[in-house]
Amino acid sequence: RGSLVVVNGPAGFHQGMPEERNLMTPPQSADVVDENLSLSGCSKPWIEPTFTLAARVRVIITICFFLIAASSNSVVLYSITRKRRKSHVRLLILSLTVADLLVTFMVMPLDAVWNMTVQWYAGDLPCKLLNFLKLFAMYSATLVLVVISLDRHSAILHPFAFANSSRRNRLMLCIAWGMSLLLASPQLFLFHLHTVPGVNFTQCVTHGSFQEHWEEITYNMFTFTTLYVAPLSIMIVCYIRIIWEINKQLKISLARSKNDHISKARMKTLKMTVVIVASFVICWTPYYLLGLWYWFQPDMIQRIPEYINHSLFLFGLLHTCTDPVIYGLYTPSFREDMKACLRGIETVIMGQERNKLLSSSEMNIKDYIINGGAASGASNGTIIHTVC
CATH class of the missing domain: 4.10.810 (Virus Scaffolding Protein; Chain A)
Incomplete structure (x- = not known):
């Protein structure tokens, strides 16, 4: 029995992120609804949530982000596929662009429509499938960044292993996409439709999927670790070792009066990947920290304004729009393709x-x-x- 917790509303990519106040609770109350209120005839009535002003602003901004991300990533995809020169980095950027397009077309429209409809109208199968695709898109975008970091790590620390880089990258990308499917698959079993007792209000939730609260916390922490903590740790270790190696090679170059140990093209690619990873960390860290806070203190949702949750989620979505801009800044051929498209x-x-x-x-x-x-x-x- 206990309380009905609506987990993973439009705000969250995966099960357990803080839900919106316009999902299953009154606008001025917490995001936890006691089932006993609707069954015991308590004088405190259940108020159906509405499409609030903050949610409307969120939908408008999400639509703008969708148009920007869809158009810019499509141009990047066109620019990469039309190149004739083979490069192992090209395959990595192609995978990152496809992952960003998945986030653009799977996460953004669903988030906007779900905020507008407030409750879920699409049925049980779309409830399971769409939430699975949301998490799959987010995992793929994160794990492809890990593969890019590992590739740059190998290119700087083991420059003579260039001949096997293409084969190695294909293998790592296959593992990344396969792990994304595997790690997102629990969403197919956790999400289902639930109707509020005595009220004609149906939502896509994970209520009832966990027998004990500790099981829910364990799954949330596992998802948080595999989606954010572990990938971020790998990326940080890779780039710390890269910086250490570059400093060491610079000292050798100064001692020998040479500066050709690291090619300019390799350094340019390294700078681009560092900026892409940094933008991911900057954009998503605030929202993940908010989710971590919510998992251990659900009552915190009462103490923060609604627009803060919306703003942090939108700031995370901004990362999908920044990748094409960063790629364009470091790739002259992409700028030429962009101009050709505009012409x-x-x-x-x-x-x-x-x-x-x-x-x-x-x-x-x-x-x-x-x-x-x-x-x-x-x-x-x-x-x-x-x-x-």
């Missing part, structure tokens, strides 16, 4: 406007000939010449 779009728009002008001109000439073209031959020729 192509401009050409299409100008062509459509030109066709509209020509069609309207033809209509004016036909109307003139039908209605009054015979009245004056001289003026007719003048007008036709002017219109053309």
Whole structure:
């Protein structure tokens, strides 16, 4: 019995993140609803949640992020696939772009629609499947960053193993995508539909999937560790060792009056990956810390304004929009492809406007000939010449 905890509403990528106040609770109360209130005839009525102002702002910003991330990552995908020069880094950026597109098309639309509908209308199977795809998209984006960090670590510390890098990266990417599927699969069994007793309100929740509270906490911590703590630890260790090796090679270079131990292209790629990983850490750390706080102190949701939860989640989504920008800053060919796409779009728009002008001109000439073209031959020729 106890209380009905609505876990993983639109706010969370995975089971256990702090839910929204517009899901199953009154706007001014905590996110925990006691089932006994609806069954014992308690005088305190259950108030159906609404689409709040903060949630509306969140939806608008999410739609803007969706348009930016979809267009920019699509251009990156086009730029990478059209390159003829083979590079093992190209496959890594391609995988990262696909992972970002998964987050864009799986997480953002679902989050926006779920906030607007407040409750769940899509049925039990979409409830399970969509929450699985959300977590799968987030795992894939994180684990691909781990693979990129390991690749840069190998490129700097073991530069003579370049011949096996492509094969190694393919293997690591296969493991990353396979682990994403495996680690996200519990969502298919945890999520289900639940209707509030005595109220026509249905939500997609994990209520009842855990027998004991410690089981829920254990799963939450496992997800938090595999999705954030472990990948972040691996990335930090990789880049600390990279920085240590670069400093050591710089000292050797100064002693020998040479500076060609690390190529400029390799250093440029290293800088790009460092910035991408840093943006991931900066964007997602506040929201994960909020979730960690919530798991151990659920009452904290009463003490923070609603817009803070929305803002931290949106700040995390911003990472999907920053990857194409970072890639563009460090890749001249991508900037050229972006300009070519913009020129192509401009050409299409100008062509459509030109066709509209020509069609309207033809209509004016036909109307003139039908209605009054015979009245004056001289003026007719003048007008036709002017219109053309």
